[in-house]
Amino acid sequence: MNLQQSFRLALKSLGASKLRSFLTMLGIIIGVAAVIIIVSLMSSLTNYVISTFEDMGANLITVSISGRGGNRSVSPEEMQELALDNPDIIGYISPSLSVPATAKVGNTNVTLQATGVNEYYDEIKQQTLQAGRSLFFTDINERSKNCVIGTYLVKELFDGQNPLEQTLSVNGVAFTVVGVLEETANSSSFGSDNALLIPYTTAKQIGRGNISTYSVSAATKDTIDAANDLLERFLLGKFDSDDYFTLIDQAAIIEELNKLIGMMTTMLVGIAAVSLLVGGIGVMNIMLVSVTERTREIGIRKSLGATPWDILGQFLVEACVTSGIGGIIGIGLGIGGASIAANLIGIPFTLSVPSILVAFSVSAAIGIGFGYFPARKASRLNPIDALRYE
């Protein structure tokens, strides 16, 4: 008896009890689909998060200085000098001074964090302007009352009208809008569209605070580590201890995120794997019932010359066909489900090919693994007893 015949026989006996075969497959279908949906969604999410972070500037290093009781600090000029001395390692440095602000036009106001920056900030954050100009060195030098705003503020304060050369009051001080940042996040209040950039020199006056945060861009992606080391040495020289400052580079954040998402994926796949296991036990259960029901058939086949191997093969193929068909349907459902879910969540869909291969091999392995025990039971039946079985 060859393999092709075994397959036809298996399909035939599955077709003989369609509802039962379908319910058996359902366990496998759900398990495989769950694994694919979870893995694909998680890898879509990972790709989305990483690309978002890369958009924010993959070379970005954020320096936070907690100071040392305020008596020693780092001035923006010192930082600038460091950048100029190491052009191969550091691209640009900009202060990033957050000032709680109320921006007001007419009777409309928005509460947000204004950011005091220098002329390099756009470059560091890799932001482009959709209108007007960015802040210039002269704005910084003259402590001008010019500002660059994000599209969220254009929407909220200017009703979407052209805001250039319009006046905007920040904590009661009148500013002129000179530029608008390119929209990146649907003009929502979360994200980089909710931005109000002013010269850091002006921000210092309004906020009366020290500059504790700098945004630094490495010259290239490859010099991130070198830039980190350089900044660390420089700041250690200033503060004697690394308790007083923190360096966070974007790559490290991405790595952390990757780790986090990886852990979540593992956990969710574990849960999905349990459902696959339950599906496999379902296959075994049905095959055991099927062996008992077909005891007489097994006896007949044996009396006609079927070897134990023939019988084993017949039931194994049947179990494999059941879980194989279930696996294929599950893959279809999984891909469809994952792409629909990705659409609903609003992230670009990335298909995880390894998850499909793994899910399918697992479902085939379930067929063999969980089918083997019932199949062996069938093959070992004594033909005389099996023939007498009613």
Added chain:
Amino acid sequence: MIRLTDIYKIYSDGDSEIRALDGISLHVEKGEFVAIVGSSGSGKSTCMNIIGCLDVPTSGTYQLDGIDVSTMHEKELAHVRNQRLGFVFQQYNLIPKLNVIENVELPLLYRGVPSAERRKMALEALDRVGIADRAKKLPTQLSGGQQQRVSIARALAGQPPVILADEPTGALDSKTGREVLEFMKQLHREGNTIVLITHDNSIAEEIPRVVRIHDGIITSDTRKEAEA
């Protein structure tokens, strides 16, 4: 063709032991038609199982078609059943979800005969029993007599040297039983070796050689030379 020598089959159940066959020697020549007759519990079923290679004796030797099968393993016994024996059962034992021709093809399938040849041999066998026109029907769509013919066709399909019939008329009414018996006789006239197991004396009377078994031993072995 069949040569049983000092066959014992002993089932031991803890302390007690049951001697289902208590030293049986039997020799069946090629072309003979033998009835093994006995009441229930006489050992005739055990005898049939051993002749049918469904079971092995506790001791003694069994030569079938010149080969010693008494010490064979399950896999080898399966091959012997497949190639040298054709079974006809009381309950027909057709597989309900396979149609008539697929049932007849089964022994050929396990023998590894290619599909086209298998179909041809099965059709020939069905033709011999006169129900080739029912080839695509399911067994449940046939009458008892027709089902028994299918099972005879199945036994004939592989042209085995020995046909073994276990109460082939037991489940049939007397008229169809009669027909089946006549058909077996015809097979015998065509040169087939047939061993028939029965408890029914009226059937046994029509068979050229009758072996009676009681309590695991052969009590008589008579031939009617005239009819042979």
